[in-house]
Every structure is written in C-alpha cells, then in structure tokens.
Amino acid sequence: MLAEESLSLVETAAGLIVVDRDSVEAYLFKDPEEAFKYHTGAMPPGAASFLKKWRGRRILVERRSAARILSSTGLKPVVEEPLKKAVELRFNFTKVLNTLGLSIVDYRGFAAAVASKLAWAGVEELSKSRDIDIVIAMQAYDELVKMLNMLQDRIMIWVKEREPSLLEEHEDAEKLVKSIVSSNGLEPTFIKRMAELYLKIGETKNAVEDHISMIMDEAAPNLSAVIGPLLGARLISKTGSLSRLASLPASTIQILGAEKALFRALRRRGKPPKHGIIFQHPWVHGSPRKIRGKAARLLASRI
Secondary structure, three states, rough: OOOOOEEEEEEEEOOOEEEEEOOEEEEEEEEEOOOOOOOOOOHHHHHHHEEEEHOOEEEEEOOOOHHHHHHHHEEEEEEOOOOOHHHHHHHHHHHHHHOOOOHHHHHHHHHHHHHHHHHHHHHHHHHOOHHHHHHHHHHHHHHHHHHHHHHHHHHHHHHHHHHOOOHHHHOOOHHHHHHHOOOOOOOOHHHHHHHHHHHHHHHHHHHHHHHHHHHHHHHOOHHHHHHHHHHHHHHHHOOOHHHHHHHHHHHHHHOOOHHHHHHHHHHHHOOOOOHHHHHHOOHOOOOHHHHHHHHHHHHHHOO
C-alpha cells in the first residue's frame, strides 16, 4: 500500500490554502481580527472547523509556530523550509487571489490591516518587556566607552608631548588623569577640564554598567550567569530582544557580530569566522587559538 501523500498549508495574510495533490481549498479569514489571532498563535474556530476534515493527515508547513497551532486540530504538522507548494503558489499570485476569491485591491487592504495590528501588538509587547531597557542601556554604555577612549587619547597626546615625566610616575591611565585633576601645576585649563570630564564620564559608565547588571539579573538571570551581564546584554542588543536571541541556533549565536567577515568569506570563498561578540568571553579569548572556535561553539550552545 502506497503511503498517503502529505498536504501542504500555504499561509497568507487573508486566509489559508490547503494543497492536496492537484486539489486546492481555501479558508478566508472573516476579518483582520481573526487573521491577527491566527498569526499570533491562536486557532480561530472557523479555521479549526475548516482544517478538521483532514484530521490525522500529515501536513507540511513553513513556520514552527504554525506547526504548534495545527497540532491542536488533530493534524500531523511537519516543518519544511522553504515549502515547495507555497513557493509555487506565490510565484503565481493571481492563482492565490482566485483561490481566496479576492481582488488585488481587497487583498492589499486586508493585508495592510493585519500588518498594522501585528505591528501595534509587537510595539506594545516590546514596551512591556525589559528588552528595550537593556538595548538602550547597552547602547549608552558603548557610547560612553567611545567618549572615554577619545578623551584618553587627547590627554595622552598632550602628556607625551609636554609632560612625559607623568608617564613614568603613573603607568595606569586613570591614575595619570586623576593626578592631572589634583595637580596645581601649569597644565592648560582645557587639559584639566578634559581630565575632569574623563572622570565624570567614567563614573557615569560605571553607573550604567551597574544598571545593566541589575536589569539582566531580573530579565535574563540564566544568560547573565552563563556569560556575564555585559556580554549577555550585548547579545540581546545585537538581536533586538531576548526572545529573538533564544530562538537562534548556537551556530548563529557563535558568529553574531561577525556578519561582515562572514559575507566577505562567502564572496571570496574564504574561511568563515569562528566567533563574533562571544569572543569577549574569557573562555574564548583565553583559549589557545586552535580551539577558540570549539570554545565559542560550546559557549554558544549553553546560551
């Protein structure tokens, strides 16, 4: 007996299309609200009734979240990326419109309404989460570090040219700056002010770092414990949210921040990067060069 061929579910903004060999059946969402519920992980009663006729059948879908929804209807979803039938249908969009019974104008209006609801829901969800606080604080931290580096460079250039003896007295840059602030010497006013600004920005940077640690302990304690609050916050800032970071495979997390090197390697057929932001962790940069890639992969798998 031949195995029963799989169904394919093609999702659109306005409805669902089930492809069974050569036959095609469609379910048109009643309104944008019903479409919004489906696309955010809920199964509307109308769509559930439509799909029940294929209960027990194996059905191919594009999204993992759709697979979870379909399991509740008695179907046996299997994720296939890309979904062949979906690619074929979307290539001939006129057929999609005919199957749904919509004109291009009606479809665009419906799709715009659904997209608007999804966008507002995303903004509302983001405003309630601590992710945005982490991203803002991390961006502020990076900018403060850049300011400190620029001020330090300016001060050190003056010291090397005019007061090289200070370098012998103070090997540490911060101690050197403090000595300039407390000195009653003949340093120019602008150098003293730059030194004072350097110390104030340093205090602000430390306050931001403490704030990041506090938020990370609340929002992502496990991530903070594994790789540290600063590095964890940097990964969240790079991906945009904690949920987005959690959904990424270890191989992607491993090279986050090294996208330019990756694309350059692909264009020139060179060796891809072994690590990105995650290189900042002591496990990685403290490992011998030969095993840094393995250390980065191991650490990424723990995130």
